[in-house]
Amino acid sequence: MATGTIVVTVHRPLRDMTLKPEDEARLETLASHVVSNDGDEPWTQDDLMEHLDPDVRAVITSWGSPKLDQEALAAAPNLEIVAHAAGSVRPYVDESAWDSGVRVTHAADVIAEAVAEYTIGAILLALRGFIGHQETLRAGAWKQSSGGSNVGGLLAERRVGVVAASMVGRRVIPLLRAFTPDVVLYDPFVDEQEAADLGVQLADLDTLMRTSDVVTLHAPILPATHHMIGRRELDLMKPGALFVNCARAWLVDQDALLDVLTAGRIEAVLDVFDDEPLPADSPFRDLPNAILTPHIAGFTLETRARQMGRMVDEIARHISGKPLRHEISREQAERMA
Incomplete structure (x- = not known):
């Protein structure tokens, strides 16, 4: 039985571009509660803090998401995995996450x-x-x-x-x-x-x-x-x-x-x-x-449509005890773009 909360910080317009409906439906089966940013703008740091508590097990981030800094991580002491549906995760996750045993995965590949x-x-x-x-x-x-x-x-x-x-x-x-x-x-x-x-x-x-x-x-x-x-x-x-x-x-x-x-x-x-x-x-x-060209090298219809779906896959693998396919270590994150 699914337990805990998954927090999706990605605002609705970006989520519509990067998450297929079938993957969004699958996400709902992976936790007892999914909290999502259904607004048109990214959450502020205060918005994020309002949705973090000890029940949170996973957080999905992407471009524009507020950073999971030390205060945010402390507000979610049972957080197990951060799934970043974009490239470089460094601006979005404090390095202390790895010290706390939080797994970090991303869609950079x-x-x-x-x-x-x-x-x-x-x-x-x-x-x-x-x-x-x-x-x-x-x-x-x-x-x-x-x-x-x-x-x-x-x-x-x-x-x-x-x-x-x-x-x-x-x-x-x-x-x-x-x-x-x-x-x-x-x-x-x-x-x-x-x-x-x-x-x-x-x-x-x-x-x-x-x-x-x-x-x-x-x-x-x-x-x-x-x-x-x-x-x-x-x-x-x-x-x-x-x-x-x-x-x-x-x-x-x-x-x-x-x-x-x-x-x-x-x-x-x-x-x-x-x-x-x-x-x-x-x-x-x-x-x-x-x-x-206007910074579009990483943007294709297929690429965007797969980004969050790949992170839903990672959360599902984590919950089922399977190895993650896109997990990154602290050392790898330090050397990434």
């Missing part, structure tokens, strides 16, 4: 699949010059059959440098290797054996930046990764190389990137920016050698 597909698509689109060709046709012209830079490039003949074997990076690597065997990786947490298992060569960051035809970033937000790609690193890139960032703007000195792109030395696909939404007068919008 669901989102990682979408980001990995976006990355491959972005690289292919950029190398083949899709955007430029579309503009040529819309202007009433036709291809440059005599050749030139608009002809495009073949990924099979390119070296791709992957910065970080993160959850996304590990999904990107096998997709890349379907096109090219020449994939190099920079990740200080990966040793030679693990790199061999991934099918990549390890390289230091400078070597990766200097020798790669395509550089794609997948590192997390950490103090050590702030502006890990600056003017010096960008200047190492080959003329005409492609730079892809669908991870975090935190990783890149945006002023340096703008300067290098304005000079026309490299091309880029950018999905993340320091200021979001990107201001209408941002100089990035005027760059002919940059493809810009």
